[in-house]
Amino acid sequence: MAEPTSVRKLIKGRGIVLPGDDIDTDRIIPARYLRLITFEELGKYAFFDERFDDAGKPKPHPLNDPRFTGGSILLVNRNFGCGSSREHAPQSLMRMGINAFVGESFAEIFSGNCTALGLPAVRVSHDDALRLQKLVESDPTLELSVDLEALTVMAGRQKVTFTMPDPDRRSLVSGTWDSTAMLLANKDQIVAASKRIPYLHGFAESKTAS
Amino acid sequence: MGRTLLDKVWDLHKVDSLPTGQDQLFIGLHLVHEVTSPQAFQALADRGLTVLFPNRTFATVDHIVPTDGQRRPFADELAEQMMSAIEKNARAHGILFFGNTDDQGIVHIIGPELGLTQPGMTIACGDSHTSTHGALGSIAFGVGTSQIRDILATQTLSLSRPKVRRIEVTGALAPGVTAKDLIIRIIADLGVNGGIGYAYEYGGPAVSALPMEARLTMCNMSIEGGARAGYINPDSVTIEYLKGRRFVPSGADFDTAARFWKSMASDADASYADTHTLRGDTIEPMVSWGINPGQAVGVSGRLPRVSDARPADKDALAKAYDHTGFEQGQAIQGLPVDVAFIGSCTNGRISDLREAARVVKGRKVSPRVKALVVPGSRAVLRQATNEGLPEIFRAAGFEWRDAGCSMCLAMNPDKLSGRQVCASSSNRNFIGRQGSPHGRTLLMSPAMAAAAAIAGEVVDARQMLPAVGGNGRS
Numbered sequence: 001m002a003e004p005t006s007v008r009k010l011i012k013g014r015g016i017v018l019p020g021d022d023i024d025t026d027r028i029i030p031a032r033y034l035r036l037i038t039f040e041e042l043g044k045y046a047f048f049d050e051r052f053d054d055a056g057k058p059k060p061h062p063l064n065d066p067r068f069t070g071g072s073i074l075l076v077n078r079n080f081g082c083g084s085s086r087e088h089a090p091q092s093l094m095r096m097g098i099n100a101f102v103g104e105s106f107a108e109i110f111s112g113n114c115t116a117l118g119l120p121a122v123r124v125s126h127d128d129a130l131r132l133q134k135l136v137e138s139d140p141t142l143e144l145s146v147d148l149e150a151l152t153v154m155a156g157r158q159k160v161t162f163t164m165p166d167p168d169r170r171s172l173v174s175g176t177w178d179s180t181a182m183l184l185a186n187k188d189q190i191v192a193a194s195k196r197i198p199y200l201h202g203f204a205e206s207k208t209a210s
Numbered sequence: 211m212g213r214t215l216l217d218k219v220w221d222l223h224k225v226d227s228l229p230t231g232q233d234q235l236f237i238g239l240h241l242v243h244e245v246t247s248p249q250a251f252q253a254l255a256d257r258g259l260t261v262l263f264p265n266r267t268f269a270t271v272d273h274i275v276p277t278d279g280q281r282r283p284f285a286d287e288l289a290e291q292m293m294s295a296i297e298k299n300a301r302a303h304g305i306l307f308f309g310n311t312d313d314q315g316i317v318h319i320i321g322p323e324l325g326l327t328q329p330g331m332t333i334a335c336g337d338s339h340t341s342t343h344g345a346l347g348s349i350a351f352g353v354g355t356s357q358i359r360d361i362l363a364t365q366t367l368s369l370s371r372p373k374v375r376r377i378e379v380t381g382a383l384a385p386g387v388t389a390k391d392l393i394i395r396i397i398a399d400l401g402v403n404g405g406i407g408y409a410y411e412y413g414g415p416a417v418s419a420l421p422m423e424a425r426l427t428m429c430n431m432s433i434e435g436g437a438r439a440g441y442i443n444p445d446s447v448t449i450e451y452l453k454g455r456r457f458v459p460s461g462a463d464f465d466t467a468a469r470f471w472k473s474m475a476s477d478a479d480a481s482y483a484d485t486h487t488l489r490g491d492t493i494e495p496m497v498s499w500g501i502n503p504g505q506a507v508g509v510s511g512r513l514p515r516v517s518d519a520r521p522a523d524k525d526a527l528a529k530a531y532d533h534t535g536f537e538q539g540q541a542i543q544g545l546p547v548d549v550a551f552i553g554s555c556t557n558g559r560i561s562d563l564r565e566a567a568r569v570v571k572g573r574k575v576s577p578r579v580k581a582l583v584v585p586g587s588r589a590v591l592r593q594a595t596n597e598g599l600p601e602i603f604r605a606a607g608f609e610w611r612d613a614g615c616s617m618c619l620a621m622n623p624d625k626l627s628g629r630q631v632c633a634s635s636s637n638r639n640f641i642g643r644q645g646s647p648h649g650r651t652l653l654m655s656p657a658m659a660a661a662a663a664i665a666g667e668v669v670d671a672r673q674m675l676p677a678v679g680g681n682g683r684s
Contacts, residue, residue: 020525020526020529021522021525021526022402022403022501022502022526024502024638024640024641026619026638026640026641026642026643027640027641027642030642030647031273031619031620031621031643031645032620032621032645034245034246034273034621035245035274035286035288035289035292035621036288037248037249037252037291037292037295038248038249038252039249039355049641049642049647054647078403078522079402079403079406079436082402082403082436082502083338083433083638083640084337084338084352084619084638085246085336085337085338085340085352085353085354086245086246086354087246087249087336087354087355087356090354105403105406107403107406107436108406108407108436108438109338109351109352109353109354109433109438112353112354112357113354113355113356113357116354116356116357117356126522165370166231167228167230167231167232167368167370168230170229170230170231171230171368174229174230176229176230178356179356179360179368180257180259180359180360180363180364182228182229182368183234183360183363183364183366183367183368184259184363184364186225186226186234186364186366187262187364189225189226189234190225190234190236190262190364190365190366193223193224193225193236194236194263194365196222197222197223197236197238198466198467198470199238199328199330199331199467199470200238200266202459202463203459203463203466203467203470204463
């Protein structure tokens with residue numbers, strides 16, 4: 001039987017080197033582009049203020065660099081995606097063609113948002129992050145593959161191991177990262193849980209219980 | 211072995227263990243605002259789903275609303291569209307919407323103000339500053355839009371239990387040193403990524419002594435230290451604060467509630483993943499100078515030199531100087547400012563405005579500075595009006611605005627322009643945060659921002675407070 005299309009086991013593609021620590025969500029997607037009630041157009045606006053000057057002319061930036069055109073795996077450093085909870089950040093990158101992130105660490109909400117969109121955000125050591133960035137800098141055509149079962153990133157013939165929160169990995173590999181259906185399957189337990197939480201019924205139950 | 215508040219709240223709200231290894235957690239209070247929710251409501255519609263517990267979701271508008279007149283339709287067409295969307299969604303799903311009422315305000319201001327936020331709750335909102343609500347002893351955190359969809363459809367989330375770091379602040383804060391200074395100092399000490407994977411539990415004598423609004427300021431910025439949630443154990447300050455608020459039970463039910471709230475506090479013998487201790491009396495008013503909230507110094511200090519920094523911080527420091535154009539080693543005092551902004555979910559409460567007004571009263575804003583005060587909610591605005599604060603600010607040359615997020619993130623017309631430097635009582639100094647890609651933000655307390663507005667440069671606000679300053683100590 002064919003696997004569901006939501007399964008994410010092996011992500012292949014070329015890399016884009018986006019160096020720097022603490023790259024925040026305001027840099028990834030400036031707040032003025034959050035005034036849209038859908039995510040559809042966001043691919044155009046990722047890193048907008050870093051990619052274009054005040055007159056709209058392109059500035060030197062990895063996402064404008066023709067060597068990286070068509071790349072789909074973003075190679076980043078420490079605490080990528082810190083700041084706001086805006087899902088617009090991974091949405092904008094996904095919609096411009098990013099399928100996976102390889103970095104030293106990720107902000108927690110950003111990382112969770114990536115998983116919720118089926119995008120792996122995998123953690124490598126500082127040295128390995130620099131090594132992968134250097135390899136791709138020197139040969140942007142290098143094919144990378146992120147293997148969520150072997151927990152490795154292959155860059156040509158170089159192999160690097162990664163870590164990621166196991167629940168994220170399991171939901172990607174099993175294709176259950178869109179969690180609504182899984183959560184809703186427990187509807188009876190949800191209703192049962194609500195009955196034992198005192199503040200949900202004006203503390204009436206704890207009164208009768210005591 | 212005792213349990214922490216986080217453990218108790220988690221265990222009470224756990225619905226099930228999920229196949230992924232995470233827990234399914236019931237979300238007791240869901241708050242939504244206009245920016246991160248329309249896509250979630252659309253996803254619900256696309257799947258033919260409804261809101262499972264519409265009485266546990268409450269909605270407001272804050273990010274996009276103009277603060278210089280909130281008459282409809284808004285001049286900004288996109289803002290008007292966003293406003294209409296949340297009105298429509300709230301109506302369609304039977305969700306209480308405060309956006310068109312006297313209760314409108316920033317989601318993290320109105321939750322506690324209305325008594326929606328209570329100890330022992332799980333609270334989520336599509337906004338990273340949801341950590342604010344932890345000040346009342348709840349576990350509160352920001353979520354993305356896919357998770358908003360999950361909460362609307364199931365009132366639950368799939369989550370991993372965080373570790374808990376105890377942050378113990380001993381002794382007392384010096385006069386004129388605020389919760390804002392304390393939390394910026396903690397972030398500067400532990401780093402902007404130090405809290406990843408943790409909830410921060412703040413405690414110790416200096417924290418217990420803080421009034422509730424100061425506690426809200428402190429927990430608000432937990433996320434700036436990487437901690438998705440931050441909380442303070444409920445105590446008598448918490449219970450007094452809640453008494454009489456609209457969504458809080460009254461009479462005998464209040465006593466039952468108060469017993470429950472106190473029972474949720476961490477046990478004396480609770481165990482923590484680790485502990486960080488800080489002496490309260492070593493903290494001075496803090497000012498951020500760089501491009502993340504951890505790049506901050508005490509008001510008597512100097513900007514760091516890249517060559518002195520830890521190797522791991524050198525790049526971030528260099529990037530900060532590249533953006534700000536400030537000089538390595540320069541004193542933070544005397545740095546000229548162009549704009550002063552007092553407001554936001556961090557510091558837009560009545561006590562914040564009072565603190566700023568004490569500095570401003572009888573003085574004039576520097577002619578080089580544009581200064582504005584944006585109350586965090588309409589209730590704060592009304593209270594301030596009753597106390598005569600708008601007159602004090604206006605007489606000094608401040609603009610007095612309507613409630614909203616405003617220049618904290620510049621999604622409405624309030625923005626920096628060009629390379630302006632803003633003394634700001636908000637929470638983030640990221641590049642472009644206040645609406646100009648070249649703008650520069652100095653984070654500080656409301657009193658410090660008020661003092662900077664008057665002086666036209668960064669100064670120690672304690673010199674302008676007669677009850678605190680060295681010469682005028684009473």
